[in-house]
Amino acid sequence: MGAEEVVATCSGANVEMVGGLGVDEVIDYRAMAPLPDHLARTYSDRPFDVILDTVGTQALYERSPSYLKPNGVYINVGALEGFMWSLWCWAKNTLWPTILGGTPRRYIMFSTVPNGKSAEKLADMVETGKVRVVVDSVFGMDEVLEAYDRLASKRAKGKIVIKIQDD
Structure with a gap:
């Protein structure tokens, strides 16, 4: 991917497996709960360029200015549970920042139809x-x-x- 550092999160039961995928650091999100607080404490002085969220954690996006660069991008991959919830989060996260001063970080929800x-x-x-x-x-x-x-x-x-x- 060309990244200088790749940090992954998972439960403690998966730390060894995820570490074996070649990441630089693995965070047990249960041991470091709440995760947004841990990320703010640990990465505020070296914020991320990109956050790739495969779960759809709304609080992680809302708190991202503490650990995501101002020109960084937050990418939610895959659909969230429930169509209406997905639609609400997409609208809130893409329209709210530009219109009403919400979370000032770029948000992308990515999902595709297989072909x-x-x-x-x-x-x-x-x-x-x-x-x-x-x-x-x-x-x-x-x-x-x-x-x-x-x-x-x-x-x-x-x-x-x-x-x-x-x-």
Whole structure:
């Protein structure tokens, strides 16, 4: 990515796995709760250029001026739970700062509809080692409900794979 320093957050149970992905620092967000306070204390003198939020933590964005550079960007990847909540957060975070003096940091909500061209590009990135996929578990077609339960638990440490057919 060309970043000088990559900092990741996760629960304590995932620190070792996330650290193995090549980040410079891993923060256990439970041990350092509330996370926005910890980030403000630790990174106010060396704020981030970019924050990539894959969970959709509204408080993290609202407090970002304490640890995100003034010209930095906060990117929320993927949809938040619930369409109306996603729409509300997007509107609040993109329109409020410019109109009513809200959080003075650029906010981008990024989500996309899968398509063949994107899938091919992603497959190429995986094959060339630019993207590493962490697999939590593999289920057969007859175990789809178990796979769904694993997904719903929000405890997966990586992707959940449903094997369509044996090789």
